[in-house]
Structures are given as structure tokens and as C-alpha cells.
Amino acid sequence: MTASAVLTLELYGDTAVIRPAPDHRRFGLTCESIAAFHQCFDELDVTPQARHLVLGGRDGSFCLGGTPELIGEMIRADPVRRLTLVRSVQSIVLRILGCPLLTIAAVDGLAAGVGCEMALACDHMVAGPGARMTLFYARLGLAPDCGFRLLERAIGTRAARTAYLQSPVWRAPDLVQLGISEEALDELPIDAAGWSKLAQQRFRGDREAWRATKLRAWSRERVECEAEFAAWAEEQVERLGDPQVEARVARIAAMQTLM
Numbered sequence: 001m002t003a004s005a006v007l008t009l010e011l012y013g014d015t016a017v018i019r020p021a022p023d024h025r026r027f028g029l030t031c032e033s034i035a036a037f038h039q040c041f042d043e044l045d046v047t048p049q050a051r052h053l054v055l056g057g058r059d060g061s062f063c064l065g066g067t068p069e070l071i072g073e074m075i076r077a078d079p080v081r082r083l084t085l086v087r088s089v090q091s092i093v094l095r096i097l098g099c100p101l102l103t104i105a106a107v108d109g110l111a112a113g114v115g116c117e118m119a120l121a122c123d124h125m126v127a128g129p130g131a132r133m134t135l136f137y138a139r140l141g142l143a144p145d146c147g148f149r150l151l152e153r154a155i156g157t158r159a160a161r162t163a164y165l166q167s168p169v170w171r172a173p174d175l176v177q178l179g180i181s182e183e184a185l186d187e188l189p190i191d192a193a194g195w196s197k198l199a200q201q202r203f204r205g206d207r208e209a210w211r212a213t214k215l216r217a218w219s220r221e222r223v224e225c226e227a228e229f230a231a232w233a234e235e236q237v238e239r240l241g242d243p244q245v246e247a248r249v250a251r252i253a254a255m256q257t258l259m
Helices: 031-045 068-076 079-097 114-120 146-155 157-166 172-178 192-202 207-240 243-256
Strands: 007-012 015-020 052-056 102-107 110-112 124-127 132-134
Touching: 007 031, 007 192, 015 031, 015 192, 031 079, 052 192, 068 079, 068 243, 079 114, 079 146, 079 207, 102 114, 102 192, 102 207, 110 114, 114 132, 114 146, 124 172, 146 157, 146 207, 207 243
Parallel strands: 015 052, 052 102, 102 124, 110 132
Antiparallel strands: 007 015
């Protein structure tokens, strides 16, 4: 199936796997990778045999969030362009939420910022031994964006509010204890065949019934969710225009280049 410079889409039986290309082991979002994600989802829309979708990482890394290049462009951009960039990042989360397949986040390594949001948007999460997840928006002075709603869905409003304010780094046992991840494994499958086997073991129900139920629920939630994300995007644009917030975000971007 699809293999771009930044992402691969593999299909084994009824299980599709999207993960970074081999040369992108320290994966973060760019304008190019956002377009590649949509290309993968477009291909899955016309692949009727696909029933499960695994979002995975590469060599112990899930998604670091926005890359220094994307963050830098957001900081330098005028408000109109900045809003476009923020909404483009949100579009990946919305695409995962609206995906009719049963989606599984395979988190082993760091899932930060939008990487955390992508994992939270999936129907099921499996944490590997090196899993670490954090939103960290409050520490930077940023609006919680999509992550707050997704945390509310996973752990409830009160716990989500605390998590946003404290910006903890959750490891595999924490994720299972909080109910964010359904299970932690000593080792994650390494290929589409392994994920197909795991999906078949975990999900033996009527897949068409699941698909119909998920689409019906999303049709009720979509308008409210999109409106809330749009409001967060507007606030994020304002926050990114604050010099102090800009400086903090720039420091995080610089740290990523040293990883």
C-alpha cells in the first residue's frame, strides 16, 4: 500500500498499520506528514477489507508532537496562517475520531502534545514497556486544544483538568491504572502480521455492528467536537502570539533537535 517519504501504510489481512517510515524514527508532525496521514486515510476509505487500524511508532518512538520546523513556522506566521496550521494539526485528530475502523494506538516511546492526542483519539490503546505520554500544554502556557476533550472522554472532567494543569508524564503502568490504556505488553508486535493476530485475539465481535455503532456515535458528536476544536484553535493562536509563550515553545522546539 502507500509508502511516502515519512509514513508507511501496510495491510495484512483485515489489519492496516500506519507508522513512520524507517528514516523517521524520531517522528514528529510537519506539513508533509499531515498530508501523508490524510493520504493514508483516503486510501483506507477505499480498502473495504480493512477492519482494524493500528497507529504505531518506529524503534521506540511514537510521535514527539510538532517538529521544530512546524513549531517555528507557527511562531513566525501571521494569525491567519497560524490558525491554518493549528487547524491542520487538529485535522489529524478529527480524522482518527471519525475513522470507521476499530483504531488501536500502539504506544512505545514518547507520545507528546499532538502525539498524545492522536493516541487518545483511538478506540483502544496498547502500551509498550517504553511508553511515555504527556500533553505538557499548561507548562508552556498553551491552550489544552483537542487533548482536554479526549482526556475527559477517557478519565472524566475532574481528572482531566488536574492532568492538564500538572502536565504529568504517564508511563505504561500509569496509563493502565488511569484507564487510558487497556493493557500494557512486555513487547509490541513488530509488523502488520503481528498486529493482525493481536487484533483478532482482542476483537472477536461483529465488526459490521461495531462499525455502525461507531459511525452513529460520531454523527452525534461530530458537530460539537468540531466546534470545540475550532474554539480551541482560535485561543491557541492568541496564546502563540504571547512573547512569553513563544519563548517557551521555541525552547521545546530547540530541545527536540537535540533528541
